[in-house]
Amino acid sequence: MSSPLTDDHLDGLFEQIPLLAGRARTLEELSGGLTNRNVKITTADAVYVARCVDTERNLLGIDRDHEHANSVAAHRAGVGAPVLDYRPDLGVLLLGYLEGKTLENNDFQRDGVIARAAAAVRTLHRGPRFVNRFDMFERQPAYLQTCRSRGFAIPADYHDHAEAFAAARRVLTATDDAEGSLVPCNNDLLAGNFIEHGDRMYLIDYEYSGNNDPCFELGNIWSECGLSLDQLDELVTSYHGRRLRHKTARAHLQGIVAKYGWTLWGCIQNGSSALEFDFWAWAMERYEAAVAEFRHPGYPRLLDDVAAPD
Template identity: 80%
Template sequence: MSSRLTDEQLDTLFDQIGLLAGRPRAVQYLSGGLTNRNVKITTPDGVYVARCVDTGRNLLGIDRDREHYNSVAAERAGVGARVLDYRPDLGVLLLSYIDGKTLENSDFQREGVIAKVADACRTLHRGPRFRGRFDMFERQPAYLATITEHGFRIPPDYLDHAHAFAAAARVLTATDDTTVPCNNDLLAGNFIEDGDRMWLIDYEYAGNNDPCFELGNIWSECGLSLDQLDELVTAYYGRPSRRKTARAHLQGIVAKYGWTLWGCIQYGSSAIEFDFWEWAMERYEAAVAEFRNPHFPRLLDAVAAED
């Protein structure tokens, strides 16, 4: 999707969707969405969000049918928006609009927010199983293959840290094979706070995964401190666990290293106006700092240790 659709293009698109066809509409582009355009649609009958995607090129391994299935499962779990229509031919997933506060990283400093986030994650993870799985140790080499095929730019020393990434893979896969339905992309903007309730949105990368990846990715993407990660893990499991906190910490580092390549693919291919290279380097430099930290071997040991 090279640019925002014009009003005329949106009218043509939405007139093909039953709930919207022939209805007076007010449309507004929503912020966020680095692989799609999110449009708020207000009609006399209701308020909706249309997730509009390019039905052509897909270099990021996003399965839109799976996104739809998992969005329905998240709705059934009680933390996802209602799914109202799915038109893969048009590249549109139509959802109910959630009227609440979209979080920013600074909101995680507010009292009670981390507890709400933990509760929402636990609710999702106890809900219906998702279709497919998400494993960064599978996703990262797939991204690397795409980059190699298309000649996209990556940090020149990226592969110098492959051994540390492999060491993380060995300890994580050897110590626990639990998987639950995870969103896998819970940056701050994918939380919507509605009073005491927290909604989770955007299931493009959803799949069954280690719950500690979800928690570690939140730490990584939302700017949490390690003390806040421990608070999140404690709230999620209902008790302190050094081993689970270490596991979530390591999965967060894994996420940073893997998502770096996502940013590199977007930098090389996306027409969306956004500095994907800066986004990628922010995660890469943070991952490298963790890999080089003298405490990294101890972190690997802590994942395998008993509480």
């Protein structure tokens, strides 16, 4: 397992960044990072966030050059933090600090939050294209191979649901419009990656970003933020400006795909991360939810609903 970055090590890194070098600063750990350390840096006249990663190990398929380029694009779109410096040699991405409230799952129960989240996501999706693609049907087998090659534990019956996963791929591929339908997606919008400032919503953390089906983004929000299916329908309706039953079904299916694929992310972290976090429980929460969906008697109907016109 890799060791977490120490405060002394971070201070040494920051001395090599012109905006920070030689300046009095205070450091504050920000919660929520499961693949890096997010550090709030306060100086006499500015506040920054440094995303700091271990440059020696990457089992999760994260491309830091893609993260940097897509973070710049997200800021240009109007929903991301300003990118102030990028030092891949140091494993540091330096961002401007965004004032506001970091959301939690229960915040999505407040009036107006789902609509504001949908508006922010739509703004991102209409912004500058990202430099890469993201496809969970490509990421999942790559994660599976990492688990196999490293001997990381996965759920004992994980492969029992391969056909249900493949069925989702078939219907999503058959009903996909074209390459042009892919839009710049964050792909990891758990509640903590929404920053609310008044009526404005920011989206942060572009480690897994890439051009993707917008319904994956919406379905992953449903999956990660604990939304009900009614709230998913509200999210999709707010995003499109009208109710589209097949789009809600598509987002629902993509959310299931996300749960099954991210399970293996948790398995890799469980086997490799030095962070004090129960990654196995995290993985099993998503896995058990995916299995319940695959086994539900309504799953074949969901597949049909994705392909059905409104």
